[in-house]
Amino acid sequence: MAVNNTLTPVNGEEKVKFGVAIQSPKYQALINSTLRDPKRANRFVASVMSAVTANSLLQNCTPASVITAALQGEALELSPSPTLGEYYLVPYKKSVKDPNTGEWIKIAQCQFQIGTAGRIQLAMRTGQYKDLDAVDVRQGEYRGRNPETGKPVIKFYEDEDMRENLPVIGYLGYFLLTNGFYHSVYFTVEQCLKWAERYSKSFDRKLYDKVKNGEKLDWKEEQAATQPWIAHTEEMCKNLVLRRALKNAPKSIEMRNIVEGDEKTDADISSAFDGMPTGSETPEQKQIGQQQAENDFFGDEPQEEEQPPVEEKPKRGRKKSEPVAEEVAQVELG
Numbered sequence: 001m002a003v004n005n006t007l008t009p010v011n012g013e014e015k016v017k018f019g020v021a022i023q024s025p026k027y028q029a030l031i032n033s034t035l036r037d038p039k040r041a042n043r044f045v046a047s048v049m050s051a052v053t054a055n056s057l058l059q060n061c062t063p064a065s066v067i068t069a070a071l072q073g074e075a076l077e078l079s080p081s082p083t084l085g086e087y088y089l090v091p092y093k094k095s096v097k098d099p100n101t102g103e104w105i106k107i108a109q110c111q112f113q114i115g116t117a118g119r120i121q122l123a124m125r126t127g128q129y130k131d132l133d134a135v136d137v138r139q140g141e142y143r144g145r146n147p148e149t150g151k152p153v154i155k156f157y158e159d160e161d162m163r164e165n166l167p168v169i170g171y172l173g174y175f176l177l178t179n180g181f182y183h184s185v186y187f188t189v190e191q192c193l194k195w196a197e198r199y200s201k202s203f204d205r206k207l208y209d210k211v212k213n214g215e216k217l218d219w220k221e222e223q224a225a226t227q228p229w230i231a232h233t234e235e236m237c238k239n240l241v242l243r244r245a246l247k248n249a250p251k252s253i254e255m256r257n258i259v260e261g262d263e264k265t266d267a268d269i270s271s272a273f274d275g276m277p278t279g280s281e282t283p284e285q286k287q288i289g290q291q292q293a294e295n296d297f298f299g300d301e302p303q304e305e306e307q308p309p310v311e312e313k314p315k316r317g318r319k320k321s322e323p324v325a326e327e328v329a330q331v332e333l334g
Contacts, residue, residue: 018052021063044074051080056223057091061110069112076254078118085235086118088228092202115220116239119246123175128250132175134238135184138166138206153264154187168234173241175249185245192237196229203229 021027022045035041039137048070052058058066069089070080076085090113123129143153152173157163166189171192174184187195196203202246207221208230217225229236 018059018063018066019049021069022049027067030067031071035074040074044070047080049058051082051089053089054082055089057108058089058110060108062107063090065109065111069110072112073118076118077291078114078120078121082228082232084117085115085122085232085239087115088113088232090202090228114239116235116242119239119242122254123246124251125254126250128177130176130178132242132246134171134173134242134245136168136234136238137170137171137172137299138163140166142170142186151182154186171237171241173238173243173245175245177250183245183249187237187241187244191235194238195271196239197237200229202227208233 007294021029022031028041031041031044032038033185035044051334052066061121066089066121073080073089076087080087080089082088092109092111094109095106097103098105120124120132123132137154138157141156142156143155145152155168170186170188172184174182176182193205193208204224207217207224210217210221211225211230224280225231244274
């Protein structure tokens, strides 16, 4: 079935297919002057076209915002492919004043959002990290917190076949520096979803529940369900805990820019499929202080989980990226 990738007109402009817009002299000049390599420019155009074609909401965004967001990822040498999870092109709506009517309207825009794989790549490039990752925690693996350090105590089952049959209850983000410093952050699945409800205004909890329960969606809901927190929930949860773990870790200039972008995204991003403003809305969005929001949000500590009567099978080893339970339980913050 052919994909309708026309863009929403802005200030009276005619609708233009994204494929036509990105090949126009205006945008080709921008891409070529930024990348300064014809082969790289051609590859960039092909990858962005693929990402836009796969997401109907991106097709309604302005070409300039999509290309600008994609160039941010390209500057970091990351791929926009959702499969790789290095970064995402996230649609949202921005309030602007119509120069003709003077009324505030909303236009579909695109914003760059780093993914777990991209965050790991940028961290490893600094040469200061021995290991870092974000992993799921299965039922029975969370054992509360170390009373002396406050760090989460996780004991991973080593039998991967058994783990696959247990429900995911949370996610652990961690890093280990070359100097031996270790830090981790653990969120339950519900904490991750509440974070999404509070900060990602494109996240619809009712729609998420419908998708999770396998309920039938109408065409508009199918479009809305392509946004990252619904289409890639596990990836977004892992990205969140790793981001929180790395908050006070050593950072390159690239990583500092990403952290600043994270906070801006939390405060400003809004849904690309919300209804248009009624006329009483203003373009000013409430700015919530990051630290205050965290204090309000993370007041509830996950309770130590009652262990299920699961008989472990013979050990088969753990994934290379998963931290050993003793590392999580015993390493103290320096």
